[in-house]
Amino acid sequence: xxxPVYSQELTEKSDEELWRAxxxxxxxAAGSPGAAGNSAAADSGATGKGVAVRPSDxxxxxxxxxxxxxLFWYLxxxxxxxxxxxxxxxxxxxxxxAYRRPFQxxxxxxxxxxxxxxxxxxxxxxxxxxxxAELLDDLKRTEETSRRAxxxxxxxxxxxxxxxxxxxVTVAGLTxxxxxxxxxxxxxxxxxxxxxxxxxxxxxxxxxRAEAADEL
Amino acid sequence: xxxxxxxxxxxxxxxxxxxHESIAELAEHLxxxxxxxxxxxxxxxxRDEVRSMEPIEPPGELAEMLAxxxxxxxxxxxxPKRAPADPKPELAGYKKALIVGxxxxxxxxxxxxxxxxxxxxxxxxxxxxxxxxLSGTADVRTPGSSDWHQARPREFLPPGVQLRxxxxxxLKLRAAGVEWWLPAISAxxxxxxxxxxxxxxxxxxxxxxxxxxxxxxxxxxGTVTCNEGEFSAVASLKRLRVGCISGSVQVGExxxxxxxxxxxxxxxxxxxxxxxxRSARPGExxxxxxxxxxxxxxxxxxxxxxxxxxxxQTPILRNSVRIDDLGITAVVxxxxxxxxxxxxxxxxxxxxxxxxxxxxxxxxxxVLAQAESEPIELAPGVxxxxxxxxxxxxxxxxxxxxxGVNPNVWTRGEIGRLNLRxxxxxxxxxxxxxxxxxxxxxxRPEHVDWAVSRDRVSPATPVVxxxxxxxxxxxxxxxxxxxxGVRALAAWRPDPPGDEWLRKARNVFIxxxxxxxxxxxxxxxxxxxxEALLSCLPPGCATALIAYDGGLKVERSRLALHLxxxxxxxxxxxxxxxxxxxxxxxxxxxxxxxxASGAQGGGLLIFVTGRDQVGDLSQVADxxxxxxxxxxxxxxGSDDAAPAYRALTGATGGVAxxxxxxxxxxxxxxxxxxxxxxxxxxxxxxxxxxxxxxxAFPPAGNFANQPVxxxxxxxxxxxxxxxxxxxxxxxxxxxxxxxxxxxxDIALSGALAxxxxxxxxxxxxx
Numbered sequence: 001x002x003x004p005v006y007s008q009e010l011t012e013k014s015d016e017e018l019w020r021a022x023x024x025x026x027x028x029a030a031g032s033p034g035a036a037g038n039s040a041a042a043d044s045g046a047t048g049k050g051v052a053v054r055p056s057d058x059x060x061x062x063x064x065x066x067x068x069x070x071l072f073w074y075l076x077x078x079x080x081x082x083x084x085x086x087x088x089x090x091x092x093x094x095x096x097x098a099y100r101r102p103f104q105x106x107x108x109x110x111x112x113x114x115x116x117x118x119x120x121x122x123x124x125x126x127x128x129x130x131x132x133a134e135l136l137d138d139l140k141r142t143e144e145t146s147r148r149a150x151x152x153x154x155x156x157x158x159x160x161x162x163x164x165x166x167x168x169v170t171v172a173g174l175t176x177x178x179x180x181x182x183x184x185x186x187x188x189x190x191x192x193x194x195x196x197x198x199x200x201x202x203x204x205x206x207x208x209r210a211e212a213a214d215e216l
Numbered sequence: 217x218x219x220x221x222x223x224x225x226x227x228x229x230x231x232x233x234x235x236h237e238s239i240a241e242l243a244e245h246l247x248x249x250x251x252x253x254x255x256x257x258x259x260x261x262x263r264d265e266v267r268s269m270e271p272i273e274p275p276g277e278l279a280e281m282l283a284x285x286x287x288x289x290x291x292x293x294x295x296p297k298r299a300p301a302d303p304k305p306e307l308a309g310y311k312k313a314l315i316v317g318x319x320x321x322x323x324x325x326x327x328x329x330x331x332x333x334x335x336x337x338x339x340x341x342x343x344x345x346x347x348x349x350l351s352g353t354a355d356v357r358t359p360g361s362s363d364w365h366q367a368r369p370r371e372f373l374p375p376g377v378q379l380r381x382x383x384x385x386x387l388k389l390r391a392a393g394v395e396w397w398l399p400a401i402s403a404x405x406x407x408x409x410x411x412x413x414x415x416x417x418x419x420x421x422x423x424x425x426x427x428x429x430x431x432x433x434x435x436x437x438g439t440v441t442c443n444e445g446e447f448s449a450v451a452s453l454k455r456l457r458v459g460c461i462s463g464s465v466q467v468g469e470x471x472x473x474x475x476x477x478x479x480x481x482x483x484x485x486x487x488x489x490x491x492x493x494r495s496a497r498p499g500e501x502x503x504x505x506x507x508x509x510x511x512x513x514x515x516x517x518x519x520x521x522x523x524x525x526x527x528x529q530t531p532i533l534r535n536s537v538r539i540d541d542l543g544i545t546a547v548v549x550x551x552x553x554x555x556x557x558x559x560x561x562x563x564x565x566x567x568x569x570x571x572x573x574x575x576x577x578x579x580x581x582x583v584l585a586q587a588e589s590e591p592i593e594l595a596p597g598v599x600x601x602x603x604x605x606x607x608x609x610x611x612x613x614x615x616x617x618x619x620g621v622n623p624n625v626w627t628r629g630e631i632g633r634l635n636l637r638x639x640x641x642x643x644x645x646x647x648x649x650x651x652x653x654x655x656x657x658x659x660r661p662e663h664v665d666w667a668v669s670r671d672r673v674s675p676a677t678p679v680v681x682x683x684x685x686x687x688x689x690x691x692x693x694x695x696x697x698x699x700x701g702v703r704a705l706a707a708w709r710p711d712p713p714g715d716e717w718l719r720k721a722r723n724v725f726i727x728x729x730x731x732x733x734x735x736x737x738x739x740x741x742x743x744x745x746x747e748a749l750l751s752c753l754p755p756g757c758a759t760a761l762i763a764y765d766g767g768l769k770v771e772r773s774r775l776a777l778h779l780x781x782x783x784x785x786x787x788x789x790x791x792x793x794x795x796x797x798x799x800x801x802x803x804x805x806x807x808x809x810x811x812a813s814g815a816q817g818g819g820l821l822i823f824v825t826g827r828d829q830v831g832d833l834s835q836v837a838d839x840x841x842x843x844x845x846x847x848x849x850x851x852x853g854s855d856d857a858a859p860a861y862r863a864l865t866g867a868t869g870g871v872a873x874x875x876x877x878x879x880x881x882x883x884x885x886x887x888x889x890x891x892x893x894x895x896x897x898x899x900x901x902x903x904x905x906x907x908x909x910x911x912a913f914p915p916a917g918n919f920a921n922q923p924v925x926x927x928x929x930x931x932x933x934x935x936x937x938x939x940x941x942x943x944x945x946x947x948x949x950x951x952x953x954x955x956x957x958x959x960x961d962i963a964l965s966g967a968l969a970x971x972x973x974x975x976x977x978x979x980x981x982x
Contacts, residue, residue, distance in 0.1 A: 064282065068278070086275055099296060106303055118301075120301070173267075185306075195224040195226070198226075198263075
């Protein structure tokens with residue numbers, strides 16, 4: 001998919017600056033490739049469809065482009081279902097776009113983004129079932145199947161409350177305090193869940209089981 | 217610092233920076249604990265492996281979905297007021313549940329209180345039976361219907377209903393003045409709450425006398441009537457066996473009724489009394505007491521139930537003798553336990569009582585050695601103390617080991633005070649510790665030193681201590697000072713693969729040697745044992761019956777599904793046989809193995825025989841092994857299985873048990889079948905270096921998953937002792953090397969310790 005071409009000034013901005021620009025509605029001036037007010041600024045952007053309706057949406061488009069793949073990956077690992085992950089990715093960005101205010105209580109935009117995704121669609125406190133079989137079917141059509149299948153086997157071994165902190169810290173790269181906020185855990189509980197998750201995954205049996213999946 | 221705390225610190229070190237003090241503590245722990253040191257490397261590996269994984273490319277349609285979603289969101293008029301994410305921690309689920317539960321309890325208590333205050337007269341209790349307790353699944357068929365449906369808790373049962381229980385279920389019904397218990401594999405019709413027909417199996421009834429009219433149980437072979445009391449009834453095709461547990465019951469038809477008092481049994485055949493009434497065997501009585509209370513009170517799991525065994529020698533105290541104070545102290549070292557019991561008894565009756573308390577009769581796992589307690593003489597109104605101790609093995613089942621003490625068989629009255637103390641170390645791989653009786657669970661398995669006292673305890677639920685160990689071979693030792701110095705009892709808990717006997721032996725051949733010598737109880741007892749065996753076999757297996765009464769009889773020899781009708785046909789066939797034929801046990805066993813060998817896929821041959829001596833059975837063993845047949849032997853009328861049978865069953869992976877005629881056949885048969893569920897092990901031995909005297913006790917009954925123990929006569933300068941345990945599990949030899957430090961850190965009174973050692977030495981003598 002071809003991405004949009006934004007000015008270097010815009011693409012080099014931090015997540016927080018981009019969000020502020022989006023909220024303030026000033027990112028058009030910060031350098032969309034076309035003229036100010038040209039909706040082509042977002043055309044073929046991260047959305048790829050040119051549907052952004054305001055110039056400032058270029059900042060949102062850059063943000064979406066940055067997190068399109070990692071957020072989808074995180075939600076896929078959380079749900080085990082491709083369809084659900086895509087749906088939740090869409091819903092997360094729609095929720096943020098509709099909210100359009102400064103975020104509060106979170107240190108970084110990234111932490112907030114994953115908190116929105118986690119708390120609204122894959123809450124660690126009310127976990128949904130993991131659609132592992134469906135995911136494995138999907139994986140059969142992808143490359144690196146065996147390695148990912150092994151990883152998915154590992155994920156299924158985790159207790160639901162351990163899965164989200166583990167994914168947020170290890171896959172999404174959040175700090176543990178950020179992950180705790182995203183999960184609505186207190187920090188100590190997040191550390192314990194993370195330790196338990198690592199303890200489970202470190203056991204050799206899981207790797208053996210994962211090797212069996214290579215034959216699939 | 218324990219390993220759990222260390223694992224959290226390891227993670228903190230991996231993803232953050234713990235404080236310096238913690239780092240120092242962690243470093244110290246890592247030096248002492250190689251397992252945690254290995255764990256850190258594994259954590260890093262997991263993290264790096266996960267992070268190096270390339271995320272999956274989202275599907276193409278995601279772009280379109282995003283565009284539509286954003287368009288909808290951005291064109292929306294008013295943005296939502298509520299923030300899409302909340303950074304504050306949410307209450308943990310259990311805390312929420314606690315709050316909701318407290319509020320609910322308060323509301324329920326308030327409602328009940330208001331109802332009691334304002335309801336005036338109590339609503340009359342309808343004279344309808346209802347399901348009061350349901351364990352497993354039981355079926356109900358309402359009158360006029362041909363379909364069975366599953367019974368539901370608190371379901372009201374109309375008159376004329378039929379009920380049946382499965383192999384692992386039990387049902388308790390309650391109505392005004394009567395309670396019915398239907399244990400596993402039984403069927404009963406309930407004409408009205410106080411009138412039942414026992415179709416097959418066993419039923420217990422408790423009548424409290426408040427009904428006004430007597431409670432009646434009918435069957436094809438006779439009737440039981442009871443005004444006030446408890447009784448047990450077992451129905452089969454030709455007989456009804458009745459046992460009075462408490463109060464009194466009338467057996468027989470009207471005009472020919474015989475009264476049974478507590479502790480008496482009678483047999484009814486074709487509606488009349490067959491033979492004299494007899495006293496209940498102690499095992500029977502204990503079985504009744506245990507079963508009744510289990511189904512009536514708190515339900516024990518099968519594992520917990522298995523941990524408390526009643527034996528024919530179990531002492532039953534008179535109802536007038538109560539326990540004022542019971543102290544149980546258990547020191548657990550891996551799979552061995554040293555248990556001391558102190559009891560203060562009080563005779564509240566009018567007659568003197570003489571007896572003694574014996575640890576072996578109230579403890580299970582099997583007792584390796586016990587100190588004899590002094591005989592007790594209790595005049596009316598007098599109390600006396602008694603003390604005893606035993607070394608026993610925790611009995612394993614399904615990965616759990618349990619130690620059970622059953623005060624219920626001592627007294628049916630309340631225990632004035634129960635003191636329980638448990639001391640265990642995690643060196644033997646202890647992971648969890650539970651005491652369902654006292655509703656407690658160990659949180660930190662590194663070391664247990666736990667004590668609790670309760671006043672006015674019902675002895676209905678046995679005191680069960682459950683232990684779960686790491687799934688690995690492990691040796692631990694119990695060491696205590698004696699007059700001769702420190703003695704160490706090392707125990708090895710092997711981890712051989714479990715073997716569900718049904719999986720390997722779906723074909724079950726039952727060979728009954730009718731011509732054998734069954735001892736004083738005679739053929740009747742053999743029939744009871746065979747009946748219990750056939751009734752207790754799981755319905756999923758295919759069975760065939762072979763019998764010998766001087767000539768070989770092949771009754772129902774074709775393997776077919778084991779169904780109640782087939783059981784009745786088999787029993788009919790057995791009862792028709794003569795018992796005066798010439799005994800040729802060995803030849804019959806040969807024939808039985810040959811017949812069983814013809815079946816596809818091997819199977820299990822259960823050989824029911826008497827106490828006749830047999831010679832060498834190695835040829836039979838070879839033939840059975842070649843055909844994949846596991847042989848199990850039930851020697852009726854014999855206290856213990858003959859060595860030849862033990863060798864045969866050991867070689868084929870079966871089990872040999874003696875069934876003395878003082879024991880309740882159902883109990884022994886259930887034990888027999890339960891023990892068959894695991895594969896056989898044999899050839900246990902222990903060897904040590906430095907020439908230390910060592911002797912191995914094989915696991916009881918040669919069953920897998922049970923610990924092997926060795927008594928080491930260790931002088932004080934022998935530290936550390938190195939040695940090796942070994943044994944065969946099926947075709948596999950299991951070996952485990954160990955190193956022990958002899959400490960002798962368990963305090964036990966000198967006399968008790970010396971007696972225990974004498975008992976252990978006596979066991980090793982042969």
